[in-house]
Amino acid sequence: MEKEDGNRTLSNARVNNILWPLISIMIVAAEEFKFDYPFSRYRALREQKADSSPMTLQEVKRFLDYVEPEWYDYFLLRFMTGMRSCEVHGLQLKHIDFDHRLIKVRQNVVNGEITDVKTPKSRRDLPINDILSSSLERITATLSEPDDFLFTNDDGEPLDTRYIGKQVWHPTLKRAGLKTRRPYETRHTAAVLHLAAHENPLYVSQLLGHSNTRLLFEIYAPYVFNAARNDGSAFSDLMRSSGVIKPD
Structure with missing residues (x-):
């Protein structure tokens, strides 16, 4: 059909x-x-497999400018950590270690069911930087019990991935005038922007829960070149300034 x-x-x-x-x-x-x-x-x-369509830094800013305020910290967390939606939806207060500044990724929520993360590499601890610390403090301010979920629906139940896509993600893209793409692109965006910021590829791989760095270079290399301006333009400028290339 x-x-x-x-x-x-x-x-x-x-x-x-x-x-x-x-x-x-x-x-x-x-x-x-x-x-x-x-x-x-x-x-x-x-x-x-669907083609990747990570956002640029300017698109991330525009998205966060247009997202409803109650969803700002939710998407900031996704853009900054590259966590899968099911991993974010599985986060409980007990998984946020403010003392050691770590987010402990231990479980998923899939179709309303709590399950363990899918691979040993997916079970990981993510560092909490100053930006995330402020965001997580806002998110957890009203939570008291270790098993309280960070993000819930109106009924107090863990979020549904399809609900986020249909009711929050795509309407925000439309309001912001951004092209349609999957919510999963928050993960790709996090990878590209971390690499463009010259973070160690091994660190980025561990951040995403990959078993090695191969996937980073296979999927994200072209986007990183553009985001970091590692696109050959520096070499072109050198050739022009040295006089090797004749002026037009």
Whole structure:
């Protein structure tokens, strides 16, 4: 099926996520009860990863200028740490260590369920700088119990990722006059801006919970070159000033 604009209503990844559990159940049933199941040789559809679209520093500022005040600290945290939305939604007061200035990433909230972070590398401690310290103090000012969530909906329950995207993220992009992109781009933006600020790639990799730095260079290198002005312009200026290149 297609939408009115011609785009498909379901991506290959979504189709795979729907079909594979059903197919797995039917394969087991076919083996158990001895009947032929035509989808036993089904192969997953090829999934195409979405292109990254990190924000520039100016776009981040514009977004934060236009976001509703009650969501300012939420998105500031995401832009500065690169935490996944499910990780941010899983943060409780007990995970904020003001004494040692650390955010302890220990759990996710996915579809309303609290789960452990997905990989050992995802279980990490993030440093709290002065900006984040002020923000987290505002966020936690009304919290008292260790299990209190930092961010909740109107019913006091942990946030839902789809709600954030539909009700907060995309409306703010529209108000700010910024192009449409996924909420996940806060993570990509954090990576690019940290690297553009000449932070150690190993530190940035650990910040994001990556197993190594390879992903940083594969995905973010072109954006970092532009953000940090490491785009060859310095070399061009040198060539011009040395007289190697003739004036136009």
